Amino acid sequence: MQLDESQPLWRQLVADFSHCIVSGTWAPGSKIPSVRDLAMHASVNPNTVQRALSELDRTGLTTTQRTAGRFVTTDNAVIDAARNDLATQATDAYLTSMRRLGLNHQHAVDILDARWRALTNEGED
Amino acid sequence: MQLDESQPLWRQLVADFSHCIVSGTWAPGSKIPSVRDLAMHASVNPNTVQRALSELDRTGLTTTQRTAGRFVTTDNAVIDAARNDLATQATDAYLTSMRRLGLNHQHAVDILDARWRALTNEGED
């Protein structure tokens, strides 16, 4: 469709890596994969991964220890903030798409409730 | 991250064209652009557009008159059904992404409310 698929690559990686941390895939305090491994796995240039990880460092989601590697923060407040940030992005995108369908906030909440009930057959809410 | 979780091109086109109809960009009863024009504009092969439009015909969103072109249905019920369908898809994707962040339905509704108030500058803030 459009040649420029939304975000620059490194920003997508920031979001992906943040997801890994926020969802616990990368546990707090754990060592994350090397730049080289991440780059290979994502089929991108290591420099791109490096830039994304620098951003994670800047926000405090990760900390780099010269020799030992890079580790996920143990500060839950930072992780929670990142979670909120990602949730806000997803929500804004969702609201925008609903508006484009001519649906307002109340419609969104109604459908959200309906789908939630439909998708969770047993309600561990 | 993952190389191929995206939808095939023709399915994306089905969604795009449905959006055009549901949002009223293509008004009920109006003639939609020709297969060739749509293909050129989307930079895809006319056959791919054709496949997508056949799907719209199948769902009743459009009807084709062999030589005259293809027209949006005037049946609002069909359009409403398509709108619900697209809304459901968007909502499911949203809920899934929220779940991956470790957030549940109530979190989603809370953030939805907060973002709605933030995004609508008019009125009771």
Place this chain on the structure above:
Amino acid sequence: MQLDESQPLWRQLVADFSHCIVSGTWAPGSKIPSVRDLAMHASVNPNTVQRALSELDRTGLTTTQRTAGRFVTTDNAVIDAARNDLATQATDAYLTSMRRLGLNHQHAVDILDARWRALTNEGED
């Protein structure tokens, strides 16, 4: 599918022309189109049309008058016989296709009744 689409061309023409006579499209006693016109209209070689028309002459459905042209018979018995012949061919083909579906004579009659009622909304039987 198969390169040899069932019948030789001239036999198909015999069936087509017989249809025209039996259905009354070519009325009893009327002059039928010239070989050249028929050939052009059917996009086949005039010789092929000639062969088919000779067959019609042989069965008595048409008669040739040297200078005036070729005329449909006025003998209704001959026309009726041709009608029976075409009907028999169609019926045999129908029964064969039903058998291939694993359906027997009674099934055929049942479906025939059902479809007849479905196709004739007002019953001018």
Place this chain on the structure above:
Amino acid sequence: MQLDESQPLWRQLVADFSHCIVSGTWAPGSKIPSVRDLAMHASVNPNTVQRALSELDRTGLTTTQRTAGRFVTTDNAVIDAARNDLATQATDAYLTSMRRLGLNHQHAVDILDARWRALTNEGED
């Protein structure tokens, strides 16, 4: 006579393949030949076969397992529905041809009975 009243190739293939399933040539639950084999055997392009088989999938007559191949449904209700559909098509075509001969429903049943007796050599003749 008329140049193009025939069905498109892929629709003929849909009918042919349906016949194979309905008649049991392709047994319920069995693997059907590959797209490429069917295309070669029918001397058509694989894409044309693909289109026909997609239609079978859509109607539920077959299900495809991405890499393993395509299989006939084990749901007899679906097969019975397809049989009825094919029988209805054949019957409608038959009734239409009889009508073009100037024959009505009763004529059709009479000839049907006569031909049935003629074609079945065993028993009460």
Place this chain on the structure above:
DNA sequence: GTGGTCTAGACCACT
């Protein structure tokens, strides 16, 4: 090897 997708380009019928 399987099915699925996409492209490029052709031809047809209809108006």
Place this chain on the structure above:
DNA sequence: GTGGTCTAGACCACC
């Protein structure tokens, strides 16, 4: 010019 069909040939993901 419209939509529809068909072909030839390519690439992909999966096993």
